[in-house]
Amino acid sequence: MSEFYKREKLLDGVYFTAISAEKFKSSRLSVNFITNLSKDTASGNAIVPFILRKGCKKYSDFSRLNRKLADLYGASLSAGISKAGDMQVVSLDASFINDSYALEGESILKETAELMIELLLNPNASDGSFNKDDVEIEKQALIDTIESEINDKRLYAMKSCMEMMFQNEPFGVSAYGYVDKAKEITGESAYGFYQNLLQKSRIEIVLSGQIDDTSVVKLFRDALSSINDRKPVEVSNKKSVFEGPLKEKTEEMELNQSKLVMGFKCVSDKTDETAMKAFSAIFGGTPFSKLFVNVREKMSLCYYCAARYDKLKNIMLVDSGVEASNKDKAYNEILAQLKSVAEGDFSEEDLTNTKSYLVGGYKSLRDSLSGTEGYVLSNILGGFDADVEKEIEAINALTKDDIISAAKSVELDAVYYLTGKETQNEND
Amino acid sequence: MKTIKNDILSMDYQILKHKSGLTMCLMPLKDYSSVYAIFGTDYGSVDTAFKLKGEENILEVPEGIAHFLEHKLFENEECDAFERYAKTGASANAYTSFDKTCYLFKCADKFPESLEILLDFVTHPYFTEQTVKKEQGIIGQEIKMYEDSPEWRVFFNTLGTMYHKNPVKIDIAGTTESIAQIDKDLLYRCYNTFYNLNNMVLCVVGNFSTEDVLTVADKVLTEAPDCEIIRGTADEPDEIVEKEVVQKLPVALPLFNIGFKETPPKKDDVLKNKIICELLEELICGETSELYKEMYNSALINSTFSYESFSSKDSFAAFFSGESKEPRKVKEKIIEKINEMKKNGIDENSFLTAKKLMLGRYIRSFNSVENIGNSMVSLYFEGKSVFSPVDVLYGITIEDLEEYMKKGFDENRSVISIVEK
Numbered sequence: 001m002s003e004f005y006k007r008e009k010l011l012d013g014v015y016f017t018a019i020s021a022e023k024f025k026s027s028r029l030s031v032n033f034i035t036n037l038s039k040d041t042a043s044g045n046a047i048v049p050f051i052l053r054k055g056c057k058k059y060s061d062f063s064r065l066n067r068k069l070a071d072l073y074g075a076s077l078s079a080g081i082s083k084a085g086d087m088q089v090v091s092l093d094a095s096f097i098n099d100s101y102a103l104e105g106e107s108i109l110k111e112t113a114e115l116m117i118e119l120l121l122n123p124n125a126s127d128g129s130f131n132k133d134d135v136e137i138e139k140q141a142l143i144d145t146i147e148s149e150i151n152d153k154r155l156y157a158m159k160s161c162m163e164m165m166f167q168n169e170p171f172g173v174s175a176y177g178y179v180d181k182a183k184e185i186t187g188e189s190a191y192g193f194y195q196n197l198l199q200k201s202r203i204e205i206v207l208s209g210q211i212d213d214t215s216v217v218k219l220f221r222d223a224l225s226s227i228n229d230r231k232p233v234e235v236s237n238k239k240s241v242f243e244g245p246l247k248e249k250t251e252e253m254e255l256n257q258s259k260l261v262m263g264f265k266c267v268s269d270k271t272d273e274t275a276m277k278a279f280s281a282i283f284g285g286t287p288f289s290k291l292f293v294n295v296r297e298k299m300s301l302c303y304y305c306a307a308r309y310d311k312l313k314n315i316m317l318v319d320s321g322v323e324a325s326n327k328d329k330a331y332n333e334i335l336a337q338l339k340s341v342a343e344g345d346f347s348e349e350d351l352t353n354t355k356s357y358l359v360g361g362y363k364s365l366r367d368s369l370s371g372t373e374g375y376v377l378s379n380i381l382g383g384f385d386a387d388v389e390k391e392i393e394a395i396n397a398l399t400k401d402d403i404i405s406a407a408k409s410v411e412l413d414a415v416y417y418l419t420g421k422e423t424q425n426e427n428d
Numbered sequence: 429m430k431t432i433k434n435d436i437l438s439m440d441y442q443i444l445k446h447k448s449g450l451t452m453c454l455m456p457l458k459d460y461s462s463v464y465a466i467f468g469t470d471y472g473s474v475d476t477a478f479k480l481k482g483e484e485n486i487l488e489v490p491e492g493i494a495h496f497l498e499h500k501l502f503e504n505e506e507c508d509a510f511e512r513y514a515k516t517g518a519s520a521n522a523y524t525s526f527d528k529t530c531y532l533f534k535c536a537d538k539f540p541e542s543l544e545i546l547l548d549f550v551t552h553p554y555f556t557e558q559t560v561k562k563e564q565g566i567i568g569q570e571i572k573m574y575e576d577s578p579e580w581r582v583f584f585n586t587l588g589t590m591y592h593k594n595p596v597k598i599d600i601a602g603t604t605e606s607i608a609q610i611d612k613d614l615l616y617r618c619y620n621t622f623y624n625l626n627n628m629v630l631c632v633v634g635n636f637s638t639e640d641v642l643t644v645a646d647k648v649l650t651e652a653p654d655c656e657i658i659r660g661t662a663d664e665p666d667e668i669v670e671k672e673v674v675q676k677l678p679v680a681l682p683l684f685n686i687g688f689k690e691t692p693p694k695k696d697d698v699l700k701n702k703i704i705c706e707l708l709e710e711l712i713c714g715e716t717s718e719l720y721k722e723m724y725n726s727a728l729i730n731s732t733f734s735y736e737s738f739s740s741k742d743s744f745a746a747f748f749s750g751e752s753k754e755p756r757k758v759k760e761k762i763i764e765k766i767n768e769m770k771k772n773g774i775d776e777n778s779f780l781t782a783k784k785l786m787l788g789r790y791i792r793s794f795n796s797v798e799n800i801g802n803s804m805v806s807l808y809f810e811g812k813s814v815f816s817p818v819d820v821l822y823g824i825t826i827e828d829l830e831e832y833m834k835k836g837f838d839e840n841r842s843v844i845s846i847v848e849k
Contacts, residue, residue: 022459023457023459023460024795025437025791025792025794025795026791026792026795061721062721062724062725063715063716063717063718063720063721066715066716066720066721067716067781069715070715070716070781070782070784070785071781071784072788073784073785073787073788073791074784074785074786074787074788074789074792075788095792096788097788097791097792101436101437101791103436133725134725136727137724137725137727140727141727141730141731144680144681144730144751147680147681148679148680148681148751150678150679150680151578151579151679151680151683153576153577253678254677254678255576256572256573256575256576257569257572257573257575257576286514287510287513287514287520288510288511288513288514292510296566297508300562300565300566302569303566303569303570303572303573321569321573323569323572349515353514353515353517356514356515356516356517356537357514357517357519359517359536359537360462360517360518360519360534360535360536360537361519363461363462363536363537364461364462364519364534364536366461367460367461367462367634367796367797368795368796369795
């Protein structure tokens with residue numbers, strides 16, 4: 001474990017991680033509930049932090065709660081919903097300035113921690129139900145969020161490809177769940193999901209920034225030990241392996257720029273994540289990568305064409321924005337570029353430069369509070385060491401053969417194509 | 429060299445004018461691992477008409493040329509800047525906005541080498557008919573991507589229905605037709621006018637040494653001739669064009685942007701007015717307000733709701749945006765609240781809370797080298813320091829807000845832009 005963060009177990013399945021980051025003017029405190037992704041529970045879990053965010057017994061009026069936050073110099077409080085491999089992460093996150101900037105000596109950290117504990121443990125609830133009006137609003141907001149994922153075409157296309165790749169698997173489940181399940185939520189059922197999170201989920205509390213006030217750890221330990229019947233369920237993630245056959249899907253929408261997404265899985269789960277990350281970067285993760293230089297620049301086929309690697313699931317996605325008439329050319333060229341990496345058609349200089357780029361990214365990570373928190377938490381959840389120095393060493397040690405092996409280990413698993421209807425006749 | 433300090437933040441930075449004519453704003457921060465450098469010119473999408481002092485006629489150029497120029501500068505005879513940055517490990521980018529174009533990089537090592545690349549490629553243009561043609565294809569794609577984007581469209585349509593002639597309504601990347609008119613001579617003309625070091629600024633924030641910056645600048649930059657740029661002014665009337673604009677795109681919930689066209693303040697007062705405007709927006713409809721709660725709880729708005737103040741040369745506006753099933757009702761309620769505030773005045777406690785909220789946000793913005801660098805460039809071109817927002821916010825009184833309310837947020841100069849399926 002690295003010395004820049006300390007993780008301790010508070011209770012069964014409850015952990016507190018303190019990440020020291022003195023140079024920032026603010027700190028972050030997040031309480032994360034981790035569960036196994038499932039179609040049946042995703043939406044129910046997702047709605048919980050949004051309801052908690054509305055208020056608690058002490059601040060039962062939404063504006064009053066927001067004014068309290070504003071008085072804490074604009075402490076921001078938000079619900080977070082995401083996936084980490086096969087796990088769903090729902091959280092309540094706070095971001096607030098450090099005590100040294102409070103003009104009248106206020107203890108922002110302590111007050112924010114106390115407020116969060118209030119919101120988590122004393123919500124606006126009675127008789128086994130949340131406030132019904134709040135639930136109706138958040139239920140509709142959740143449905144709207146799920147339906148609006150269609151607005152960002154690039155993300156929508158990537159998500160659609162991943163759903164194809166993980167048809168009946170946890171990772172194929174959307175972090176916000178589904179409209180039909182969301183519609184079933186009631187004040188009581190939402191309260192049930194909330195109870196479940198408190199009693200059965202793994203809880204990761206992360207404080208990053210100004211961490212010298214150890215009273216915060218005690219506050220959380222005392223508060224969470226008051227939860228009755230806590231029996232945490234084990235959460236886990238499994239690396240994905242290629243099984244085939246190739247899945248393909250085309251969808252049409254009113255669009256000016258079509259989106260082509262190609263998903264790759266590895267043939268074995270014994271891959272080296274560092275090599276995969278570097279291979280993905282050489283292939284399509286930098287502005288001097290194969291995809292950028294060839295598919296975008298030289299051939300002008302795409303406005304963007306990039307590869308990204310997911311460490312927890314061990315998959316790679318290539319996504320590009322193309323004009324419909326160029327789709328087949330782009331598809332073929334992307335595969336041709338992949339083949340060229342697998343054949344070692346890249347220089348030592350390409351490798352050195354890519355390493356440099358990735359190492360630069362790691363070094364810069366410590367300069368972002370949310371980046372640091374995200375890095376530590378996702379590695380903890382994936383069961384990896386969150387050690388930046390070690391990762392830098394591993395990257396620097398990679399050889400050309402490591403990259404070639406990684407390139408050879410991927411297989412095309414799914415192709416998703418989202419296209420506009422009026423395509424060919426456009427500006428000829 | 430001048431040092432600018434701020435006691436609330438416990439920070440300072442240096443401003444100096446290099447012998448080449450380039451002004452530099454430097455903020456070394458030893459605790460950070462990375463460094464962010466941004467090289468900007470006071471030239472953006474609104475600058476479609478200009479001339480140099482001494483030239484006879486104002487030149488009108490095709491829409492989107494500033495952005496086109498930004499793309500083209502990355503390329504020179506032998507290679508492009510990204511290939512050069514590849515060797516130094518820097519992560520580079522650029523952007524064109526309404527009133528400035530910026531070239532930037534972030535790196536954790538080899539800062540002097542990366543800085544040399546930045547200063548070199550931006551000061552050495554190379555345009556040919558062939559490279560211009562190729563870029564038309566790439567930018568054509570970028571334009572299409574923005575045409576598909578509901579957020580982009582809802583915002584630009586607001587500008588389109590607010591402004592008659594002001595070039596702020598022009599799409600930053602132009603249109604496929606307008607960029608087809610761009611040729612290398614026009615690019616050189618725009619470049620030579622605006623990319624004069626006296627019209628530019630270099631801001632560096634993070635882990636670097638000032639000596640390194642000066643050494644590289646001495647090596648790469650040559651002295652720029654004096655320049656005085658005369659920019660065309662739009663003869664923009666006070667009135668809006670149309671009260672409402674609606675565009676159909678495949679979206680789930682309708683997106684909206686409500687705008688109030690304001691009289692642009694004098695350049696020196698822009699920052700103060702932006703802050704006053706945002707404080708008022710918070711009081712009207714921010715999360716601390718009763719109206720926000722009322723609209724949120726009746727499902728009229730959701731957590732995407734936000735506000736901002738907008739200013740570019742000769743334009744100033746207040747925006748409220750988000751998603752809603754009934755955007756027009758949101759506008760109605762906001763105007764109702766504004767009229768009530770105009771009549772009854774502003775509550776002192778709410779004002780103080782809003783100030784605290786904004787102060788906290790400003791303090792947090794100083795966490796990131798990118799944010800600091802970007803703010804430095806914007807504020808420099810506005811004639812202010814990166815700490816000015818904090819200082820100005822401190823000094824704002826409730827009377828300032830009441831004064832603004834007298835003429836601002838005028839219902840007759842309000843518009844709504846909607847994107848729905």
